[in-house]
Amino acid sequence: MPFRRTVTVLPLLIALAAAAAPQPDTIPAYKDGLDAMAAQLWDVASTRFEAALATPDLDAAGRRTVLLRLAETGIRAGDAESALKILADPALAGDPDLPFWTSQALAASGKFAEALALLDGTTTAPAAPHRREALFTRAALQVTLGDPSSAIAALEVLSKENDAPTVLRAKMDWAAILLDQGKPELALAKLPPPDPKMMSQEKARSEILRARAELGKGEYKAAIALYSAVLQKSDDPAFRLYRTDAAAGLARAQLAAKDPEAATDGLLAFIEQERDSPRFGEVFTRLLECLPNPPTVDDIILMRLREWCPPLPLAIAPAGLAEGSGTPSTNASAAVWPSALAAPDELATQALFHLALGLRREGSAESKAGARRLLVRLRTEYPAHPLASRALLETIRWDLEDNRKPQAAAALATLEDSAVAPSMRAGASLAAASSAFAGGDFALASTELDKAAALLDGEALRKVTLNAAITRLAAGDLPAFDTLAGARGKDPRIADDIALERALFLTAQRDPGALAALDKFILDHPQHARLAEARLAAAHAALDANPPDVAFAKAQLGSIPQDQTAALPAADLALARIRIAVREKRWEDAAALAETFLKDHPDDAAANAVRYELGNARFENKDYNKAMWELRELATKHPQDRQADPALFLAARAAALGGTSQAQEQSLVLYDRLIAGKGPLADVARIYKVPVQISLKRLDAAVADLQPWFQGMKKGDPLRVTAGLLLGDALYGSAGSDSAKLERTIALYEDLLGSLPASSESRFEIEFRRGLAIDQPKTPEAIRKACDVYYSVLQAAAKSPPANWHWVDQCGARALLLLESQQDWKGAIGVAKKHALLGSPGAKEAAAHAAILQQEHWEW
16 A cells, blocks of 8 residues: 655745734834835844834834734744734734734744634624735635635635735636646636736736646647746746746656656756756756656766855864764764854755755665765755755655664654754654655554654644554554544544545455445545545455445446546556456456556556456457466566566466467476465466376376475365375376376375365265276276275265265266176166266266166166
């Protein structure tokens, strides 16, 4: 089951409206504070507003105005803690502006749920002083907390305002949400058409959103044209604000259009042109997407990243704190407490970080060590840059991947004891949890996820809870899963997702209760965001049921809207359709569905499961040659895949049924590969190999293969009878008139009979084969003994009728044949009459034969 990683972005939501309270009487310090705010000199503004508060004759209304300005300054400066202290001043109690600014401060401090709670009907009422900004903030918070539907509801209200700029902003925000939801067609419909009356910044954002929508639709040429147009308007300051977004978007479109060279050239040129830019956004991220995996040492991207890195300083850390020195704890300290600072340099910082990621991708020990040194440099030289935190998280993740657990544990412990942001500590725990989960250490993953959960809220907490639930299910610990569900399942969305994950877990385990659990979820949550996923899982559960409910599976797939299928795992959807065709024995349709999927998704992680289904469909359609080639290729190219052994086994069966001696020879080779692999299908391969050997007259080889395996089996082994019967067939077939081999064959069958209960359905088959070995010399004594065996089967069947009469009828017919060969007409008639009384499928024929013998030989 896949592990869902959670990345939390904590945006600063700051309203742009001015305070609605009346200004105080003319105070120079207050005016200077407003002037400093206009210049975005927040520290200066804060000092001036504090001076204004000290005015002796400031009235209550004036004091409230200055306090709110002071709080706003703190929010804009990123000091939410001081802003909240100011807003807690008793002088502001009851002020209509207080809820709005408090929500801004809470949002800036990452307390999104608390901020959203303050933006209620009071702050968004028509007469509220900051109504529009409150609604915009409310929508942004709801998106952050994973509730886009409510966000759209807030924006819908704003889109009906009389203020044109407000309507335009609301519609663009609405379109951005639709794009994030993967709905480019709806986003395009929501975006207002280009209008000369738009301000430049509105035009620029509109073009970026329109380009994103075209890219989402797969219209790569249109997206490239739109992004390029934004980049060409570099003289317009408003469009310059979106140049980075346009450059990154253009590269995405070029990569989607399978033109990595153009994307690489464009990004390298853009970065070179914008060397002094204070913000590169996702440009470097897209540049790494252009990097081959693994890259060569002289790749142009790595070369340019090296050029942009700053020169190595003479000393980057005090003695004892360099990378690779000291104890794990001192390494961790070096990771957190940098000692040598450099002047801010965005290009150099980005180059250090992304060169480290690129070198890590190369994979050699030397490159990995170089990547670590680059991240140490970044944290040491640019500790105030946001990438310093990312670098530390990457270092912890790499330590976990490289099994440097003491170093990773030390760094994690240092983070927990330090004053770094909760989001950073949560990110480190999530990295540790992800690595532990991938390594199968579910206990450690659960511990780290619980640490992260204590630091998060809203959508981030929901996702971490979901990951924690999945981790407990991956460990097979349902009691712990239920405990977690009870502790954190009070949020309906969390409870719903946990219920769905439990049902999905049962489906993966092919538990009989999976179908009922999914059916209940679907009925109880008709509007759930993951309803399509639940329906797809229900289809698979219905196909796994005993008996399979194909009609229900088809109904579930048919209920998934076409526009939602793109968000589902393509392989799971294809496999469901293929399995339905298989259940309905529409083998050609199943093969066609599999071929179409593999053509469209050749590199999908689940492609091998579809390849197996393709081979199976061809096998069932008796197209044995194609089935063998398809399945053998799967097993050969992907020997570690879980489908490899089943594919190899089915390929061997297809070859055995191919109809030519050459194909049968190939089947022996494939069976031997399975046997040598000692996997779960090795013993089954031994069983299926013998009939091929017998068909090719390689009886001695079959005996040599089976004899030691059979002798090493325990009496209760479920395959012992089957193996013994095959060994008997090989021995009997190779014996001819060799009495020693016949005696070995008879002894083998007696050994089998001695280990079976009297009620075993296999006894009659073994007795028949024992009789064949006994009667082989065709002497009167041998025939007498064999007929005794055959007749004992008829007697036993008369006392306890079997479910399968085949071997009873065979014994009757063989005894009759032998007695007739000896002209023992009385004995033959007696056997035939005994057989006729049994009520088996062959009894009627036996009765007719007895009558004929009586008439021909006058035996009445």
